[in-house]
Amino acid sequence: MPTINDIAQKLGISKGTVSKALNNADDVSETLRKRVLETAVEIGYQKNRIRRNAPKKLCIIIENMDYKSPIGFGYDIVMGFRKLAVPDGWEVELVEMTAELQEQQSYDVFMLGNEYKGAFILGFSLTDPWMEELKTASTPAVLYDNYIQENPVVSYIGINNEEGFDMAVAYLKELGHTRIGYLGGAMESHVMKARYSAYLRAMEKNHLSIEKETIGYSYHISECTQKYLPVLLQHKVTAIICCHDALANAVMTHCAELGYRVPQDISVIGFDDASFSAYTIPPLTTIRQDRNALGRCGYYALTSLLNHTAISSLLLRAELVKRNSVDVAKQ
Amino acid sequence: MPTINDIAQKLGISKGTVSKALNNADDVSETLRKRVLETAVEIGYQKNRIRRNAPKKLCIIIENMDYKSPIGFGYDIVMGFRKLAVPDGWEVELVEMTAELQEQQSYDVFMLGNEYKGAFILGFSLTDPWMEELKTASTPAVLYDNYIQENPVVSYIGINNEEGFDMAVAYLKELGHTRIGYLGGAMESHVMKARYSAYLRAMEKNHLSIEKETIGYSYHISECTQKYLPVLLQHKVTAIICCHDALANAVMTHCAELGYRVPQDISVIGFDDASFSAYTIPPLTTIRQDRNALGRCGYYALTSLLNHTAISSLLLRAELVKRNSVDVAKQ
Numbered sequence: 261m262p263t264i265n266d267i268a269q270k271l272g273i274s275k276g277t278v279s280k281a282l283n284n285a286d287d288v289s290e291t292l293r294k295r296v297l298e299t300a301v302e303i304g305y306q307k308n309r310i311r312r313n314a315p316k317k318l319c320i321i322i323e324n325m326d327y328k329s330p331i332g333f334g335y336d337i338v339m340g341f342r343k344l345a346v347p348d349g350w351e352v353e354l355v356e357m358t359a360e361l362q363e364q365q366s367y368d369v370f371m372l373g374n375e376y377k378g379a380f381i382l383g384f385s386l387t388d389p390w391m392e393e394l395k396t397a398s399t400p401a402v403l404y405d406n407y408i409q410e411n412p413v414v415s416y417i418g419i420n421n422e423e424g425f426d427m428a429v430a431y432l433k434e435l436g437h438t439r440i441g442y443l444g445g446a447m448e449s450h451v452m453k454a455r456y457s458a459y460l461r462a463m464e465k466n467h468l469s470i471e472k473e474t475i476g477y478s479y480h481i482s483e484c485t486q487k488y489l490p491v492l493l494q495h496k497v498t499a500i501i502c503c504h505d506a507l508a509n510a511v512m513t514h515c516a517e518l519g520y521r522v523p524q525d526i527s528v529i530g531f532d533d534a535s536f537s538a539y540t541i542p543p544l545t546t547i548r549q550d551r552n553a554l555g556r557c558g559y560y561a562l563t564s565l566l567n568h569t570a571i572s573s574l575l576l577r578a579e580l581v582k583r584n585s586v587d588v589a590k591q
Numbered sequence: 592m593p594t595i596n597d598i599a600q601k602l603g604i605s606k607g608t609v610s611k612a613l614n615n616a617d618d619v620s621e622t623l624r625k626r627v628l629e630t631a632v633e634i635g636y637q638k639n640r641i642r643r644n645a646p647k648k649l650c651i652i653i654e655n656m657d658y659k660s661p662i663g664f665g666y667d668i669v670m671g672f673r674k675l676a677v678p679d680g681w682e683v684e685l686v687e688m689t690a691e692l693q694e695q696q697s698y699d700v701f702m703l704g705n706e707y708k709g710a711f712i713l714g715f716s717l718t719d720p721w722m723e724e725l726k727t728a729s730t731p732a733v734l735y736d737n738y739i740q741e742n743p744v745v746s747y748i749g750i751n752n753e754e755g756f757d758m759a760v761a762y763l764k765e766l767g768h769t770r771i772g773y774l775g776g777a778m779e780s781h782v783m784k785a786r787y788s789a790y791l792r793a794m795e796k797n798h799l800s801i802e803k804e805t806i807g808y809s810y811h812i813s814e815c816t817q818k819y820l821p822v823l824l825q826h827k828v829t830a831i832i833c834c835h836d837a838l839a840n841a842v843m844t845h846c847a848e849l850g851y852r853v854p855q856d857i858s859v860i861g862f863d864d865a866s867f868s869a870y871t872i873p874p875l876t877t878i879r880q881d882r883n884a885l886g887r888c889g890y891y892a893l894t895s896l897l898n899h900t901a902i903s904s905l906l907l908r909a910e911l912v913k914r915n916s917v918d919v920a921k922q
Contacts, residue, residue: 410757426740553900560895564887569888569907574902
């Protein structure tokens with residue numbers, strides 16, 4: 261195992277200086293500290309050897325997700341994670357992340373520099389710089405809704421999207437719908453790709469035909485509602501499944517503007533069961549993610565990785581929450 | 592919540608008799624006890640209400656798998672499970688299962704009758720009668736290598752087969768192999784289907800062509816080695832991936848008999864890393880399943896189900912263990 265001595269020799273500085281840099285002493289410059297950390301990661305120095313009484317720290321790294329307000333999507337995920345981690349003696353720090361910050365230092369250097377033993381990462385897109393680094397990172401990380409192949413210290417947790425779409429499509433089919441469209445987000449995210457595939461697969465499984473005119477996806481909700489929704493309606497869909505509830509809500513509003521009643525003329529199903537979804541007009545039928553359970557499973561997967569149990573993926577069941585945005589198909 | 596009274600009324604017997612039947616009293620006939628249990632399950636009576644000081648019992652249900660000897664495949668799985676369950680105060684009973692026993696009583700009735708709160712099920716094939724019942728069962732069950740759709744009290748745990756085959760195929764390709772055959776077990780098992788699909792997917796991902804003559808699968812190892820292996824060799828495969836190590840070992844022996852040297856003429860990769868795989872001639876390169884970790888994850892998934900966290904699947908990373916049955920491709 262590499263020691264402080266190895267770092268000192270490699271950089272031609274004293275062991276004392278290395279130790280100070282690793283322990284965030286005030287009298288070490290930021291530039292030197294950065295070099296020490298980078299060298300430490302490079303030679304595989306283990307962070308749990310920094311000092312004996314080092315804090316037991318985990319972090320939740322969040323991007324593109326509200327977690328501060330109880331109605332924010334991340335709130336219950338963070339809550340579920342903390343609820344198990346804190347009684348186990350962990351300090352859990354929340355870190356808001358951006359692509360710029362990721363470019364400034366590598367994931368492993370960031371984790372070592374902050375003495376975090378592991379990270380629970382929420383909201384990353386496929387273009388985030390750390391997504392590439394995580395393929396070979398050595399500090400345990402659990403990613404919500406993102407999958408990294410083969411690295412035994414990285415896990416993927418999420419919802420079984422395929423089951424969610426199977427349930428939604430089977431339910432619509434039962435009510436007589438055969439022309440079921442899909443509106444989704446841009447393919448720069450693992451989960452948007454997964455949900456789109458899940459839609460295609462569920463349609464096929466239920467022997468329903470798919471047309472390219474009844475599918476639309478875009479980064480912008482407005483593009484989905486203004487560009488794609490009218491095309492779907494022209495092509496006589498009787499139901500639309502949306503990749504998330506905010507989009508489903510916008511779709512319902514725009515259907516009304518275009519003279520279509522939800523659910524009498526057109527049925528709409530969302531995904532997530534966001535906090536507002538019971539209060540839309542009409543209340544939204546949606547595929548629920550149990551966010552508190554996601555947080556708990558995130559903690560379980562992270563402690564498993566810390567104990568050298570290499571979890572590849574942990575998926576929760578989806579649940580179809582039936583409200584009022586779905587009706588029998590209009591003849 | 593249904594009570595003992597509801598069972599008594601439904602059967603037209605006294606509450607006392609129902610209680611005795613549920614508590615295995617000697618003075619209740621087996622026939623009556625069976626009717627009480629079946630009625631209890633039918634109306635959704637909850638087993639944790641049987642009596643206040645009921646034992647905290649889980650079971651591991653095993654079929655077609657050696658778990659008694661330390662070299663048996665199931666031994667470490669059972670060990671990993673018990674290692675976590677017992678300190679948590681659970682009694683863990685091992686139950687050897689057959690299709691006949693499954694036909695005699697339903698899963699839920701069996702669980703209620705034995706006061707088991709949950710089951711970890713190993714070695715079931717798709718034709719086992721309880722596989723159908725598990726789709727709607729109400730007693731938590733974690734299945735190793737079997738997947739039941741949608742039921743929120745049933746989880747699937749196993750190894751990420753796709754990653755395992757990706758690693759094996761990529762490794763062989765690196766060594767110059769392009770003609771890689773597959774020998775597998777019969778498709779009556781979920782995991783055999785999954786591994787066959789994983790092989791096809793990995794070949795496609797690595798841009799290698801697949802021919803139907805270089806694929807064989809059968810319930811009988813002898814059919815694989817005597818019928819399919821010669822065909823694979825005639826079709827000039829330079830490497831063979833087998834669905835489990837016992838088959839891989841038989842394939843190596845038969846290659847030698849047919850005048851092919853392993854690994855000089857033909858490379859062989861197994862799956863599982865069975866206890867004998869380090870001692871075959873030559874020692875077998877294989878895709879490892881961490882069986883102790885499988886047992887630990889089985890326990891985690893089962894306690895999650897008992898706490899109403901609906902885990903759909905939990906997959907562990909596969910690991911490629913490189914020994915001596917693989918060499919560079921012969922030109």
